[in-house]
Amino acid sequence: MTVKVSHTAEVQNLFKEASGLNNEQGSPRLKQLTLRIISDLAKIIEDLEVSDDEFWTAVDYFNRLGGRNEAGLLVAGLGLEHFLDLLQDAKDAQIGLSGGTPRTIEGPLYVAGAPLAEGQVRMDDGSEDGVATVMFLEGVVRDTDGQPVSGAVVDLWHANTLGNYSYFDKSQSDYNLRRRIVTDAEGRYRARSIVPSGYGCSPDGPTQECLDQLGRHGQRPAHIHFFISAPGHRHLTTQINLAGEQYLWDDFAYATRDGLIGDIQFIENAAAARDRGIDGSRFATLEFNFELQKAPAPVAEQRSARPRALQQV
Incomplete structure (x- = not known):
């Protein structure tokens, strides 16, 4: 008893x-x-x-989780970060807010202060030339009436071909594969980057340890993160997962949502590659457009106050 x-x-x-x-x-x-x-x-x-043993094992686990800075990873893996999105969706529905590109999780790997540029920008530092597939990413930011949003800031970041992010991976240069792009008069953003790789939790880390005990994998499909903001519009936190990925609909972090699949196209054409300034014949294109809701209040124009990494000076 x-x-x-x-x-x-x-x-x-x-x-x-x-x-x-x-x-x-x-x-x-x-x-x-x-x-x-x-x-x-x-x-x-x-x-x-x-039991006492179970309790103190849990305390030790949380000590190790914090020691590896994986708390943000675990809350995504346990569906809690996705739950926050579902909760906000429900709150929006309750007050009649609808439309716009779906939100999805931010994840723990954003770094503030990426270089700000207008027009087409190159995101990679060239360190994976000859290894990575060059990717041309572009799209238009519109409002819910279909009008282009000029001057919006598209803040995007993604992993390299090894599934690693700059700042957290000290072998990469500062802000590699991280940029902020100001949309032009037509609401368009353009970037030259590389096709990112999917990745998994560190196999020796506490998040994967927990997932192992739950009988789950810790893999993510290749994806690209976005913050999109513009005066008078609601801040959007989202990401696009790339079509054709093994874990597209089996993302351990539950980030894949309808309307957030990037239909990446791989092209083998030496002449077209040469016209784009690429050595070789293979490259990829990806077009993805975003739709921003009007901000119901000024505070909605800002992203959450979640603590995030600051770039070292």
Whole structure:
């Protein structure tokens, strides 16, 4: 028979004290959240009969998770980041907001301050010339009335051919495969880059350790991340997963959504490659257009205040 004490006055008073509810200092919101979290954890411990060994194994796991900076990876892998998108979708539907390119997860690998440019920009530093397939990416940013949005900032980032991101991968140059592009008068953005690779969680990391215990893989399809912002329009956080990828609809991070599939085209044509300034005959093209909602309030023009990596100076 399971012994339950979390409902007793003694334990409830303990948790209120631990949450700071018996003093006037600190954050009332954090106190509210802390009380709910520790109370719910206590119920889980009781209801599922969590042993001391299981409890302290979990504590050790979270220590190791933080030590590897993988908390953001795990919340994506457990579907929690996707849940936040689904929750916001439901809130939008409730107040009648519709249209626009679907949102999807940001992931933990954004770095602020990428170079800002107008017109076509080259995103890669040339370090994978002869290995990577050159990719020409372009599209138009429009509003929900179909009108082009001039002066929008398309902030995009993606992995290299090894599935690694600059800043986190110290072998890459600063801001490799990261750029901010200002749309032209027709709302168009253009970039020359390379076809990114899909990738998986570090096989020796705590996120993959958890996924192994759940019987799940930790793989992602090749994809490109986007922040898109413009005055008067709602900030969009999204990404496009590339068509034809093995894990397109089996993304461990649950980022693939209808309307966010990039139909990449691979071309073998030496003359066309030469016209585009490419050695060899193979390159890829990808066109993807975005639609921005009008901002219901000024705060909606800004991305979330989620802590993110800052480029080292």
